[in-house]
Amino acid sequence: MEFGFSEEQKMMRQMVRSFAEKAVKPRAAEMDETDEFPKEIFKQAGDLGLLAVNFPEEYGGAGADSVSSVLASIELGRVSATVANICSSIKHHLFCMYHYGTKEQKETYMPAMARGEIIGSFALTESGAGSDATGIKTQARLDEDSYVLNGSKTFITLGPLADFTIVFAVTDASKKSKGISAFIVEKGTPGFRVGKKEKKMGQRGNPVSELLFTDCRIPKSNMLGAEGQGIKIALHSLDSGRIEVAGLAIGLIQAALEDSVAYAESRVQFGQKISQFQLIQAFIAQMAADLDAASLLTYRAAYLKDSGKPFTRESSIAKWFATEAAMKHTTNAIQIHGGYGYCKDYAVERYFRDAKLTQIYEGTNQIQQIVIAREVLKGGLQWS
Numbered sequence: 001m002e003f004g005f006s007e008e009q010k011m012m013r014q015m016v017r018s019f020a021e022k023a024v025k026p027r028a029a030e031m032d033e034t035d036e037f038p039k040e041i042f043k044q045a046g047d048l049g050l051l052a053v054n055f056p057e058e059y060g061g062a063g064a065d066s067v068s069s070v071l072a073s074i075e076l077g078r079v080s081a082t083v084a085n086i087c088s089s090i091k092h093h094l095f096c097m098y099h100y101g102t103k104e105q106k107e108t109y110m111p112a113m114a115r116g117e118i119i120g121s122f123a124l125t126e127s128g129a130g131s132d133a134t135g136i137k138t139q140a141r142l143d144e145d146s147y148v149l150n151g152s153k154t155f156i157t158l159g160p161l162a163d164f165t166i167v168f169a170v171t172d173a174s175k176k177s178k179g180i181s182a183f184i185v186e187k188g189t190p191g192f193r194v195g196k197k198e199k200k201m202g203q204r205g206n207p208v209s210e211l212l213f214t215d216c217r218i219p220k221s222n223m224l225g226a227e228g229q230g231i232k233i234a235l236h237s238l239d240s241g242r243i244e245v246a247g248l249a250i251g252l253i254q255a256a257l258e259d260s261v262a263y264a265e266s267r268v269q270f271g272q273k274i275s276q277f278q279l280i281q282a283f284i285a286q287m288a289a290d291l292d293a294a295s296l297l298t299y300r301a302a303y304l305k306d307s308g309k310p311f312t313r314e315s316s317i318a319k320w321f322a323t324e325a326a327m328k329h330t331t332n333a334i335q336i337h338g339g340y341g342y343c344k345d346y347a348v349e350r351y352f353r354d355a356k357l358t359q360i361y362e363g364t365n366q367i368q369q370i371v372i373a374r375e376v377l378k379g380g381l382q383w384s
């Protein structure tokens with residue numbers, strides 16, 4: 001077993017650290033305050049290959065591996081969960097397109113998406129179907145050479161900005177989960193419109209909205225993957241997306257730790273630095289240990305993905321562990337900062353709000369436990 005990054009992986013981490021520190025960190029609080037999408041940063045991220053780190057150059061990607069992609073998510077998450085999530089969301093859409101798109105679909109969407117020239121979205125969740133994705137009601141009815149979509153989606157990341165969306169809809173209700181298919185619907189298609197934009201607690205600046213479909217007619221050729229493959233596409237891409245969410249959460253733990261150490265070393269109470277109090281040291285020690293544990297679990301999941309091995313169980317473990325740790329330690333970072341940590345002058349207040357979302361999206365942490373238990377019960381105790 002080797003512990004260490006390749007030269008390419010180290011270079012990726014260094015490059016993203018530099019971009020994050022210079023271009024993203026100075027804007028992070030403003031993005032949170034204004035809730036405005038960071039257009040310039042998005043463009044720069046596209047130029048640097050950060051929207052498509054682990055996709056082939058042939059389709060506009062940086063041609064790096066998933067471990068490098070996680071390192072990029074950690075570095076971005078350390079300064080701005082918003083920017084980290086925007087980049088991870090684009091990678092999620094690219095993943096669907098790369099694994100299930102036709103050659104023509106890949107050529108049409110992937111290079112432009114990788115460069116940040118067009119934006120996608122992934123529309124699975126509905127008001128009545130969140131954790132139970134197979135319960136979606138949006139329908140796609142075949143009518144000669146078109147599909148006609150009716151229904152609505154909720155909480156769709158980048159929904160208000162997206163040039164196209166990957167929509168999951170029922171094509172044959174009698175086949176239950178095998179009767180759901182995926183479609184590409186472009187902005188401007190009659191019958192497709194953006195609904196209510198949500199006012200979020202955290203990860204602000206990355207817009208989330210409803211998407212509404214009323215007799216929305218799309219060509220048959222806009223199906224992504226085969227008919228009935230929708231849930232497979234969704235679950236496969238979520239397995240991959242969970243590794244990215246874990247990376248973002250690790251970035252938040254690292255930021256919480258760095259800020260906590262700096263504050264504890266500067267704040268004096270009872271005539272000494274609070275870093276000298278053992279109860280404060282306990283917070284720091286727990287942060288450091290969980291940072292390591294979350295990182296190792298997440299690198300393992302990314303490594304398995306790069307090796308072409310199954311990684312469902314490992315990505316769920318990484319996502320669950322890292323995001324629970326992020327919530328715990330961003331909370332404790334506020335505790336270390338005392339009353340100042342509860343106010344916006346200190347970034348830990350933002351980390352705390354940003355961390356909460358990581359326990360919910362890409363499958364709640366209750367759903368991660370269901371996935372892990374299911375994999376273990378079918379004999380997946382070992383990884384290799």
Ligand SMILES: Cc1cc2nc3c(=O)[nH]c(=O)nc-3n(C[C@H](O)[C@H](O)[C@H](O)COP(=O)(O)OP(=O)(O)OC[C@H]3O[C@@H](n4cnc5c(N)ncnc54)[C@H](O)[C@@H]3O)c2cc1C
Nearest residue numbers: 122123124125130131155156157208360361362363364366
């Ligand atoms: C900011 C944001 C961005 C999002 N982006 C997207 C996106 O881009 N695309 C998209 O399709 N979706 C997106 N989502 C939706 C997200 O994936 C869902 O919110 C999530 O899957 C949970 O669904 P729900 O909110 O309907 O909660 P529910 O499914 O209603 O869950 C409510 C509670 O019940 C628990 N629960 C549910 N089932 C079980 C069970 N079997 N056992 C134990 N507990 C259970 C859940 O863990 C949760 O605690 C986003 C959500 C948010 C908030």
